[in-house]
Amino acid sequence: MPLNYSKWDQLELSDDSDIEVHPNVDKKSYIRVKQRDIHEERDVRKEKIKHLHAQIDCNQVLLPRIKEIYATLTDPSSSLPAPVFFSSLIHRLQTKPSRECPQGNDPTKLEQTYDGMLLSLLKMVAEKSNDKVKESDISETEKEAWFTKELSAEMLIHVKQLGATIEQHKKELEVEEAEQKKHITSDDLHEGFENKYVPPKPAPPPVPHAKKEKKKETVPEVEVLNPASTTSSTSALTSEEENEQSLPQLTPSLEAFSTIPVGSYDKSFEFIQQHRDVYVAGASNALLVAAFTSQSEGKSKYAKQCIHQSLLLKYCEELGPDGVGMFFKKMLSSDKGAVKVFVDDVENTYWHLVERVRLLKDQPTEAREQIQLLPENPSQTISFNVPNGPPPENLVLEGSEADLDIEEVKKALQFRWNIFQGFPTELQEALKAGGLDDVNKVLGEMEVPVAEAVVANLNMAGIVNFAVGGIQNERGKEIV
DSSP states (O other): OOOOOGGGGGBOOSOOTTOOOOTTSOHHHHHHHHHHHHHHHHHHHHHHHHHHHHHHHHHHHHHHHHHHHHHHHTOTTOSSOHHHHHHHHHHHHHHSOOOOOOTTSOTTSGGGSHHHHHHHHHHHHHHHHHHHHHHSOOOHHHHHHHHHHHHHHHHHHHHHHHHHHHHHHHHHHHHHHHHHHTSBOGGGOOOOOOOOOOOOOOOOOOOOBOOOOOOOOOOOOOOOSOHHHHHHHHHHHHHHHHHHHTSBOOOHHHHHHTTSOTTOHHHHHHHHHHOGGGSSTTHHHHHHHHHHHHHHTTOHHHHHHHHHHHHHHHHHHHTOTTHHHHHHHHHHTTOHHHHHHHHHHHHHHHHHHHHHHHHHHHSOOOOOOOOOOOOSSTTOOEEEOOOOSSOOTTOOOOGGGTTSOHHHHHHHHHHHHHHHHTSOHHHHHHHHHTOHHHHHHHHHTSOHHHHHHHHHHHHHTTOEEESSOOOBOTTOOBOO
16 A cells, blocks of 8 residues: 655744855844744734634624514514614613623623624614614605615615625635645644553442441449349440441442432443442442431432332342343343333332331330429329519518518519529429429420429429428439
């Protein structure tokens, strides 16, 4: 096969050793000047090509708009008269211009946007048309028709001029690009081919488990009466913590994979091809854990998606080394038997998960410790002395209380009222009703430390009255 060396003719060599110059002219200086001229000419050509591209792109956006305006002006069936339409268009471009502009222009400057350029053209057309109408000797009744005719004529001129300009720029662009391709420059250099060994990507690691590093803590040994029970309870708690920590967790890729809608086999296949770390050991189980968690939180749609993607990976694993290709070949070819088996498995697994979550929610929760007001014996009663309000300004003490300091009494009554006002509204209502069961119901809904503080304030303010002092919880432990 003959070799083609014609491309070497396009080389523009910088080595001009064969150039002969006048003896009075320095040859090196002449060569440098010539090289500079070549580079300057090349840069000018680049800028001109760039400018022509920008002009053509801009004018190709403006030309359809100008044609549309011209068509509206010459359309006799238009709903608006031509002068009214033209004025409203100018008003819209002035008040509500679009910020769309050619690449490289500043959208904040109206004159550099497409609407700004169109507005400038329309103003010029309107001004020329008005001048021609004024110069013509016609009656007032004919001015509107004459103005419409002049507008149409001016717009047609610009349509033709802009179209001719675009064609001229395209021809100039062809000439400049042809001239640019005549010579091979450093910009045309590119790597043809290379021979490099690219090692295969390593297999992605399996799905990580949520194992937490245990901190070494020095725990003091405490001698107890029943060491066997303590050891058994501690080991049970440890095993539960280890089970929770050994659950596989979703990786970012698996989390994205789980959002693919049910039945979108093409998207799942494409995702597996692009993300190798999805098809790894433990991925199917991680999606099942995510499905269980989502169903427990009420996110049934996402839970079903996780079940679908989990079984999808499981089927691919069970089909062998080429399981991914075999599975998706049947799914994408709409093999009715294979699709039905898979869909039924997804539905059955999902409803089994729903039932499992329901049963776990229905299991009774472990009894929570509560603070209650209980009498020590059947003969003892508990009553409540609820303040009606702050102490009155003109407080009068009578009987055995007459010798007390009235200011101290006021402070005590105000302190008692402030404590009562600090209680929750439900507790205030229960205390006013005076029923022990109502008060204990409110205390039972509180956390133990909060309830203990409330009972202590009740006793300190004298709101609760006991025949024999002492407040106990359900275990008989005295707390006040």
